[in-house]
Amino acid sequence: MREDFLHYVWQHQYFDKADLRTAAGEEIQVLKPGHRNADAGPDFLNARLRLGDVEWNGAVEIHLRSSDWARHNHQIDAKYDQVVLHVVGSHDAEVVRTNGSPIPALALQTRLAPELLARYQALVDAPTTAPLPCAPLLKLVPEITKTMMTERALLERVERKADTVLELHQHLGQDWEATAYHALMAAFGFQKNSEPLARLAKAVPLAVLRRHRHDQRQLEALLFGQAGFLAENDETATDAYIQDLRREHDFLRHKYNLGAAAMAVHEWNYLRLRPANFPPVRLGQLVGLLHARPALFDALLTAQSVAALTEFFQAPAPDYWRAHFRPGRPGKVPSLGKASIDLLITNVVVPLRVAYARHVGQPAVVESSVALLSELPAEHNQFTDVYETLGFAHRTAADSQGLLALHKNYCVPRRCLHCAIGSRLVQQPRIIR
Incomplete structure (x- = not known):
């Protein structure tokens, strides 16, 4: 016990x-x-x-x-x-x-009551190889209980992400535009390079970026230079475009005293990444977005549908970064894909909007923001597949996010009594052995 x-x-x-x-x-x-x-x-x-x-x-x-x-x-x-x-x-x-x-x-x-304790022990003593502690008992649980618990886990997951955004907002002097910029930069790393891109956002302050958003070439020079991608090497020695960006970065770096914050190319991760996910590719897409969408926060807050947000994220990268996977290394680069845009809506737009709604006291915006997840397709991975196999509804990203939260925060740590499903099973008058 x-x-x-x-x-x-x-x-x-x-x-x-x-x-x-x-x-x-x-x-x-x-x-x-x-x-x-x-x-x-x-x-x-x-x-x-x-x-x-x-x-x-x-x-x-x-x-x-x-x-x-x-x-x-x-x-x-x-x-x-x-x-x-x-x-x-x-x-x-x-x-x-x-x-x-x-x-x-x-x-x-x-x-x-001995039977109450026995039902509890049946859950917490389930073998670690079991897909879920309650897997053999799920047939005793009404569908409405599973649905309600998944929805509860979804809201808890969104709230935790919103808490992180609010902490960032506080750290950035309660500047929502800066908050959107930093959150978007980190998210464009898609896990493997989230941390380096978060550091790059600090290395290129939004106040500096705002002064040059109208000039795409200067944006490229600032971001790629501070990221360490403009350093001369065998591949870029004869690349006139990179050499031009390097000269522009040198000028801007001295103008804004950015040298100490500059990153090195070895700080970026390439291992087990497809070329379309290489850091320079993502950074090129960010340059296109920052140039074409000067008011990030307002656009992300006011978009009324997934279709509008998808159009927002489809700003084209500069020509060079649509034809190069790395500086000096040519190749046909695909644009930001629909699956990536869906992840950005899930991990940036929804938490950002929920955080803002909580900050200003607009619960209706919380509801409409979470509802965006129901417009997105379900995410399939090794965790969500287990729940789908066991009969959990899995049709939209709202379901996926709820199931991921259920897995991480309840099933893995065996918090069965905090879960409506586990609590229902412990109260059952009989138990499957």
């Missing part, structure tokens, strides 16, 4: 309450179990309990054993002085607050 099971039992009051007493024999009446605390401190806050003849309002802390209180050093942490009841699996030690006053304990080990 894990501690999360006791949290679940206490939250839903799934234990025998007949003649409920503390370890010291004092009668207990639970008037309100309290609500889960997501921050530091006791597990449940604002509980109401009657101990003997006295009604208490305070917190409840939960452990497998009473002795865990001292093991976690709660006896010296004033945040736990508000605890009025220590709920444990087994009582093996008396505990006290920082002032030495004792805290009554309630032991639940003998009050748990």
